[in-house]
Amino acid sequence: MAYFQQQIFCKPKIPFIDQLQEGLKEGKSVIVIGSILPMAGRFHVNLQCGSHSDADIALHFNPRYEGGLAFVVLNNFQKSRWDKDECKSDFTLPQNQLFILQILVTKQTYKISVNGEHLMDYVHRIPFTLVDTISVDQMVNLDFIVYQDSAVVPYKTLINGGLQPDKKIVIYGLLNPDSKMVEFSLHRQNGKEFRYKCLFDENLVVLNTSENEWTEEEKTGNVFFKKGQLFKVTISCIKEQFTVCVNDQAHTFKHRIAKLEDIDVFEVYGDLQLFFVKT
Incomplete structure (x- = not known):
């Protein structure tokens, strides 16, 4: 597994505009x-060529809610005029609920998915190599905007500065409908230190730790994931324990490791789509 690189904007305010590295x-x-x-009524995400007010827009992603109907309009803006709209009417993005929009850049198109489901391909009308800015505006609250390599499971990333007290790791993903398990692990580069593993067919959560060898497992039947649904996991490290919060419900595990600051790697395994990890 290769280590992961990403650019993150946390809790950005609307209207938002910034450069993509x-x-x-x-x-x-x-x-x-x-x-x-x-x-x-609507909001939009723009991938654009520059940050000035009349910059060309390579992709205008614009969900609209009118008369009880939801649909999305896609377009581009160049030479001070809009091109022809492309519309998608069979579009589901409920208001006042978590959503995850993913725009994957390919040679020919933007592949657009919402909550893990492919929505449509948008053929490039402006070369994507000219795009250097993202903007978001109108009636939406944002948790994160991320620009990254495609997340692939198994996944590995470094924890800058190691695992310090009050450190939080945030994970967004989608369980496969036939998922058997998901696992999150924290460790030094020479060995695992903490493992949180869900076994769905057994309705079992297993928590454990190791330095030279695995210690006694802690097990519970309280599985907080749901197959085929989005999840948000927050792993918190405080002085006495780890807290693993899954969709606002938590498991705790008291520390059995002396030097938490030596833990500097985070990994994800299992049957899931992984969208974003913040360490």
């Missing part, structure tokens, strides 16, 4: 995570 690259994804306001 080194511009768009083939094989990388823009991830937008947030919730649409309850009475929203």
